[in-house]
Amino acid sequence: xxxxxxxxxxxxxxxxxKPKQALKDVSFKVExxxxxxxxxxxxxxxxxxxxxxxxxxxxxAGKVLVNGISPRDVKSRTFLGYSPEQPYFYDYLSGRxxxxxxxxxxxxxxxxxxxxxxxxxxxxxxxxxxxxxRLRSYSKGMMQRVGIAQAILGKPKLLILDEPMSGLDPxxxxxxxxxxxxxxxxxxxxxxxxxxxxxxESISHKVAxxxxxxxxxxxxxxxxxxSCGVEYHVRTRQAILAADLPEGVTPAGHPQExxxxxxxxxxxxxxxxxxxxxxxxxxxxxxxxxxxxxxEEIARADS
Amino acid sequence: xPTLKHIGIIALNTFRxxxxxxxxxxxxxxxxxxxxxxxxxxxxxxxxxxxxxxSTTLSVMSLSGLLISIFVxxxxxxxxxxxxxxxxxLSKPISRASFIVGKYLGLLAVVAVHLTILTCIFYxxxxxxxxxxxxxxxxxxxxxxxxMAIVIAVALLFSSFSSTVLSALFTLGIYFAGHLSxxxxxxxxxxxxxxxxxxxxxxxxxxxxxxxxAVFPGLYRFNVTNYVVHGVAxxxxxxxxxxxYAVGYVGVFLAIASWWFSRRDFL
Numbered sequence: 001x002x003x004x005x006x007x008x009x010x011x012x013x014x015x016x017x018k019p020k021q022a023l024k025d026v027s028f029k030v031e032x033x034x035x036x037x038x039x040x041x042x043x044x045x046x047x048x049x050x051x052x053x054x055x056x057x058x059x060x061a062g063k064v065l066v067n068g069i070s071p072r073d074v075k076s077r078t079f080l081g082y083s084p085e086q087p088y089f090y091d092y093l094s095g096r097x098x099x100x101x102x103x104x105x106x107x108x109x110x111x112x113x114x115x116x117x118x119x120x121x122x123x124x125x126x127x128x129x130x131x132x133x134r135l136r137s138y139s140k141g142m143m144q145r146v147g148i149a150q151a152i153l154g155k156p157k158l159l160i161l162d163e164p165m166s167g168l169d170p171x172x173x174x175x176x177x178x179x180x181x182x183x184x185x186x187x188x189x190x191x192x193x194x195x196x197x198x199x200x201e202s203i204s205h206k207v208a209x210x211x212x213x214x215x216x217x218x219x220x221x222x223x224x225x226x227s228c229g230v231e232y233h234v235r236t237r238q239a240i241l242a243a244d245l246p247e248g249v250t251p252a253g254h255p256q257e258x259x260x261x262x263x264x265x266x267x268x269x270x271x272x273x274x275x276x277x278x279x280x281x282x283x284x285x286x287x288x289x290x291x292x293x294x295x296e297e298i299a300r301a302d303s
Numbered sequence: 304x305p306t307l308k309h310i311g312i313i314a315l316n317t318f319r320x321x322x323x324x325x326x327x328x329x330x331x332x333x334x335x336x337x338x339x340x341x342x343x344x345x346x347x348x349x350x351x352x353x354x355x356x357x358s359t360t361l362s363v364m365s366l367s368g369l370l371i372s373i374f375v376x377x378x379x380x381x382x383x384x385x386x387x388x389x390x391x392x393l394s395k396p397i398s399r400a401s402f403i404v405g406k407y408l409g410l411l412a413v414v415a416v417h418l419t420i421l422t423c424i425f426y427x428x429x430x431x432x433x434x435x436x437x438x439x440x441x442x443x444x445x446x447x448x449x450x451m452a453i454v455i456a457v458a459l460l461f462s463s464f465s466s467t468v469l470s471a472l473f474t475l476g477i478y479f480a481g482h483l484s485x486x487x488x489x490x491x492x493x494x495x496x497x498x499x500x501x502x503x504x505x506x507x508x509x510x511x512x513x514x515x516x517a518v519f520p521g522l523y524r525f526n527v528t529n530y531v532v533h534g535v536a537x538x539x540x541x542x543x544x545x546x547x548y549a550v551g552y553v554g555v556f557l558a559i560a561s562w563w564f565s566r567r568d569f570l
Contacts (some may be wrong), residue, residue, distance in 0.1 A: 011570075054394040056569040074398050082394035088387045090316070092323045104312050105395045150391065 001158050001189040002030035002053060007062035009048055022048045024213040026062070030191050030206075032157075035184050037204035038193040039290065041298055045213040046193040047085060050162050053191075054082045067158060081156035085163040085193075087147030091136035095126070095146045098135060099153060106154030120149040123182060125175045140167035148176065152183065159183060161192035165199055177203055197290045209294060212301045217293065225287045228296075232260040233286060234269060237279040246272050256281070309397045310405040317379060317409020322416075326374050331417055334367035338424055342432060353434040354532055360425050361443050361528045367421070368414055368451040369478065376410050376458035377470040380564075389569055400561035407459055407557060414451045418444055442542065443531040449549040450525035454478060456556035457520075463564040480515060481522030488512040520552045 009023040023045045030036045040046050051057040052064055055071040069076035089098050096117065103113045121127040126145040130138070138146070144167050151159060164180075165173045173196070180190055180203055194200050200207060201221050209217040209224070217224045239255035248265025249258050260266040266283075273280060288296075321327055341359035345352035380403075383389040393399065422444050429436035457477045461470035491512040495505040524545050530537055 011568075051390075051569065054390075056390060056393060058566070058568055074396050077394060077396040080394065080396075082391070084387065084390045084394075087391060089391065090320065090388060092320065101312070101316055102391070102395065105309060105392075105397060107308075147391070 001032050001034075001067065002028075002036075002191055003063070003065040004028055004049070004053075005063040007049070007052065007064060008060045009045075009052060009057065010060055022213055023052075023059070026210070026213070026215055028208045028215055028218055030189060032189050033184070033187065034189055034205045035180060035203055036189075036191045037200035037207040038191065038210065039195075039197060039200055039207060039294060040193075040210035041294070044210045046210060047162055049210070050082075050160055050191075050193060053160060054080065079154075079157040081151035081154060081159045083144075083147040083151040083161050083164060085166065086140070087143055089135050089143070089146065089150075091134065094134055095131040095138070095142070098146060099150055102150040103153045108153065116153055116155075117149075120152050123152070123179050124149050141169060141172045144168055144172070144176075148179065152188075157187075157189060159188050159190045159192075161190065163194060164192055165194055165196050173199060197294065201290055207290070209290075209297060211294075211297045214301075216297045216301075221290065224290065224293060228288045228293055229262055231262075231286045232266045232269075233284045234258050234260060234266075234280060235282040236273060237281050240272075240278065244272075245269070306398065306401050309401045310408065313392075313397075313402060313405025314408035314412065317406050318412045321375050321379070321410060321413045324375055324378075327371060327413065327417075330367050330370045330374070331420065334363050334417070334421055335424060337363045337367075338421060338428065342428065345432075345434075352432075353429075356429070356432070356434055357440065357532045358528050360421070360428075361440075361447070361532070364418060364421050364425075364444060365447050365450070365526070368418060368447055369454060371414055371417060372410070372451050372454040372458055373471055373474050375413065376455050377462045377467055377474065379406050379410060380459060380462040381467045381470070384569065387569075393569065399565045399567075400557075403459060403463065403557060403561045403564055407455060407553075410455050410459075411452055414455065415448060418448055418451075437534075439531050439534070442537065443527050445542065446525040446527055446545060449545060450522050452549050453481075453520050453522065453552050453556070456553045456560070460556045460560040460563075463560045464567070477519060478522065480519040482526070483523075484512075484516040484519050484521060485523045488516045521548075524548065 005027045007023050007026040008021070010019045010021050012019050026045070026049060038046050038049070048057060052059050053066055053071055055074075055077060058072075064071055066076040067079055071077075090101075093101065099117045099120070100113060103109075103116060108116055118127065121131060124145045126142070126149060130142060131146075135143070135146070144164065148161065148164055151161070161180075164176050168176060177199060180192070184190055204221060206220055207218070207224060208215050217227075219227070233252065235254075235257050237256070240258065242251045245251065245258060246265065246268035248261045249269045250261070251257070252259045258269065260269055270280070272278075338360050341356045341363070344359055345355040348355045383392070389402075393402065422441070425440070426436045428434075454474065454477075458470060458474045461473045465473065491505075491508045494500055495509060500508065527537060527541075529535075
C-alpha cells in the first residue's frame with residue numbers, strides 16, 4: 001500500500017534559503033490491511049512524510065509509492081483518503097455542505113452521496129444537529145470528526161490520518177479509535193500519526209518511530225518493546241545483602257527488593273534464592289512502554 | 304471527463320465563496336451608486352448628456368471589474384493556502400491545473416454576473432431618461448469582460464507564487480502596462496521621427512517599447528468606449544480577433560500559473 005525507500009527531504013527557509021533536512025533516508029513499508037502507527041516528537045518529520053505521501057510536498061530523493069503509484073501522479077490519490085492535522089475547511093459552509101462538496105470531488109452524486117455522508121457521520125458519531133450548522137461555530141473535536149468523515153467518503157483503500165485524535169475528549173478518542181478499527185475490519189489500510197502513544201499501542205498492527213527525520217524503530221509494538229529488554233522486579237521474604245546479589249541483579253532501594261536486568265539475571269537470582277532458602281514473595285516483569293523508548297530515543301538524538 | 308467535472312465543482316464553490324465576500328458587495332454597491340451618479344454628471348456636464356452617462360458607466364464597469372478581479376481574485380488562492388483548506392482539496396484526485404482553472408472560472412462567473420447586473424441597470428437607466436440605449440453598447444461591455452478575463456488570469460498567476468500585496472501590485476502593473484504600451488510605442492516612434500533623441504537612445508527606447516508592447520497583453524484593445532458612444536463602427540471581425548487574443552493570453556497565463564502551482568510545496 002505504501003512503500004518508502006531512502007526518502008530525503010530538505011526545506012529551505014529564510015532570506016538566505018538556509019537548508020534544513022526534514023527527512024533523512026526514511027524507509028518503511030505498509031502492507032495492505034494494516035493499521036500502521038507513525039509516532040515521534042514534534043518536528044520529527046511525521047507530517048512531512050504524510051504530505052509527501054499525499055502529493056502535497058515534493059521530495060528530493062528516494063522512492064515513494066502509494067497504491068503502487070508515485071504520489072506525483074494524481075492517480076495515486078484515487079483510492080486515498082486524507083485528513084490533515086487540525087483540519088481547516090470553508091467556514092461559510094455547513095458540515096453537511098462541506099461533505100457534499102468533497103463527496104462530489106470523489107465522484108459521488110445524488111442518493112449515493114447522501115447515503116455515503118450518512119454512513120460516514122454515523123461511523124464517527126457525528127450525525128447530530130450541529131452537522132447542519134456553519135463550520136465557523138465548530139469546536140476542534142467537531143472539526144476533527146468532519147475531517148475524518150470527508151476522508152472516508154470515497155471509501156478509500158488507504159486512509160492517511162495526521163494526528164486524528166488531537167483535540168478530542170476521551171469519548172471522541174474512543175469514537176475515532178473504534179472508527180479506525182471498523183474501517184480496518186472492512187479492509188481499509190490505515191496509516192496515521194499520533195502523539196497519544198497509549199492509543200497507538202492499543203490499535204496498531206505495526207509502528208514506526210521517527211526522531212529527527214530518521215526512522216529509529218519499526219515493527220509491531222511487541223517487537224519494539226521486547227527489543228529493549230524486559231526487567232524483573234523481585235521482592236523476597238528476607239533481605240539480601242547487595243554484595244551477595246548475582247551478576248545482573250541490582251538493589252531496588254529496599255533491602256528486600258531487587259531488579260534483574262534480563263532473563264539470565266532472573267534465573268541466577270532464582271538459583272541463588274533456592275540454594276540459600278530465601279522465599280520469593282512477588283515477581284513482576286516490566287517491559288518498557290513506547291513512551292519510554294521514544295523518550296530514550298529523543299534523548300539519544302539530542303545528545 | 305473527471306477533470307472537467309472537478310473544474311466545474313471547484314468553480315461553483317469559488318463562485319459561492321466569492322459571493323459571500325464583503326469586498327465584492329462594497330465594490331458592486333459603489334459601482335451601482337456611481338452608475339446612477341452618472342445621470343447627475345450628465346446634467347452638470349457641458350457635453351452631451353447621453354455621451355457622459357454612457358462613457359461614465361462603461362468606465363465604472365471597467366474599474367469595478369478590475370477591483371473585483373484584483374481584490375477578490377488574488378485572495379482566492381492565497382486564502383486557500385493560508386487557511387490550509389488547500390491541503391484537503393489537493394489530497395483528492397484533482398490535478399493542480401484543475402484547481403487553478405476551477406478557481407479562475409469561478410471568479411470569471413462572478414465578474415460576468417457583476418457586469419450583467421450593471422448592464423441591466425445601465426439599460427434601464429438609459430431607457431428611463433430616453434438616452435438611446437443602443438445594442439452596440441453591449442460590444443463595449445463584452446470587451447470589458449474579455450479584458451477582465453485576462454486580468455483575472457494575471458491575478459491568479461501572481462497569487463500562485465507571491466504574497467497578496469505583491470500580487471496586487473504586480474497585477475496593477477500589468478494592467479497599466481497593458482493599457483499604456485501602445486501609447487508608449489507611439490510616443491517613442493514620434494520622438495524618433497522628430498529627432499528629439501540621438502540614434503543610440505532612439506534604437507534602445509524603441510526596442511524596449513516594442514518588447515513591452517509585444518510581451519504585455521494589449522489591454523487598450525478592449526477599450527472601445529469612444530467608438531461605441533459616438534456610434535463609430537468597429538472594424539470587421541474586431542470582436543472575433545480580440546476574443547481569440549484574450550483566450551490566447553488567458554491560456555498562457557493559466558498554463559504558467561498551473562505549472563508554477565504544481566511545483567509548490569504545501570506545508
